[in-house]
Amino acid sequence: MEQWKEISDTVKKQKLVPFFDCAYQGFASGDAVRDAAAVRLFVEDGHLISLVQSFSKNFGLYGQRVGALSVVGANEEEAKRVVSQMKMVIRPMYSNPPRHGARLVTTILEDPRLTAEFIEQCRGMADRINTMRTSLHNALGAVGSTKNWDHITKQIGMFAYSGLAKEQVMKMREKHHVYCTADGRISMAVSFCRRKASVIYCNWNLKHCLSVYRVSPRVMSTTLRTPSTTFPSKSSQLFL
Numbered sequence: 001m002e003q004w005k006e007i008s009d010t011v012k013k014q015k016l017v018p019f020f021d022c023a024y025q026g027f028a029s030g031d032a033v034r035d036a037a038a039v040r041l042f043v044e045d046g047h048l049i050s051l052v053q054s055f056s057k058n059f060g061l062y063g064q065r066v067g068a069l070s071v072v073g074a075n076e077e078e079a080k081r082v083v084s085q086m087k088m089v090i091r092p093m094y095s096n097p098p099r100h101g102a103r104l105v106t107t108i109l110e111d112p113r114l115t116a117e118f119i120e121q122c123r124g125m126a127d128r129i130n131t132m133r134t135s136l137h138n139a140l141g142a143v144g145s146t147k148n149w150d151h152i153t154k155q156i157g158m159f160a161y162s163g164l165a166k167e168q169v170m171k172m173r174e175k176h177h178v179y180c181t182a183d184g185r186i187s188m189a190v191s192f193c194r195r196k197a198s199v200i201y202c203n204w205n206l207k208h209c210l211s212v213y214r215v216s217p218r219v220m221s222t223t224l225r226t227p228s229t230t231f232p233s234k235s236s237q238l239f240l
């Protein structure tokens with residue numbers, strides 16, 4: 001938090017406008033309240049922040065396109081003016097958003113018991129993601145990689161930046177049907193097995209490709225797989 005405090009002071013000194021993008025609240029520390037600490041600090045420090053939140057991941061509402069834009073005004077009058085400006089922007093853009101997902105989130109966040117349940121379930125998802133980090137890390141070692149993959153277990157949140165370059169990602173996609181974004185960002189919300197690890201490894205180090213891939217494609221190691229009891233999202237399987 002000291003670093004956030006420093007950022008807050010700098011933003012104030014330089015009269016910058018702070019804008020937060022919060023898409024994975026609860027997945028970083030496992031505690032949804034704690035993950036909002038930086039935003040709260042900025043508000044306490046008197047910043048007039050803007051905040052965009054996505055509820056796609058932490059509420060499991062990807063298909064509903066639900067999120068929120070919050071802007072803190074200096075006073076009620078200013079807040080009203082901001083809302084009025086926003087309505088002018090929104091009107092020709094999407095006019096009325098779909099309501100179903102937003103109502104689900106509202107129902108949960110307006111009820112202390114449901115909110116507590118949501119926070120608890122976020123912790124479950126974060127724990128599982130961390131287990132998957134260890135699982136992939138171990139699997140990479142098991143298929144023979146001597147590269148240091150500690151960044152996979154050190155990073156937080158839903159993704160791991162694997163370090164794979166675009167060319168390597170494309171090869172994984174085309175040859176092995178293992179998917180991640182072009183910048184090498186892997187979703188950690190899915191189960192890892194030896195085959196996926198070997199594909200990542202062999203694409204990392206192409207000269208080992210043949211030898212490693214030959215030994216592993218049929219080996220779906222159950223010991224390396226953690227039971228996906230909490231959040232076996234089908235759609236997330238698309239991304240590795």
Ligand SMILES: Cc1ncc(COP(=O)(O)O)c(C=O)c1O
Nearest residue numbers: 021022023054055056065066067
């Ligand atoms: C950092 C970040 N912000 C915003 C978004 C957008 O969220 P949504 O897909 O719910 O619009 C994403 C989506 O992946 C994201 O990673």
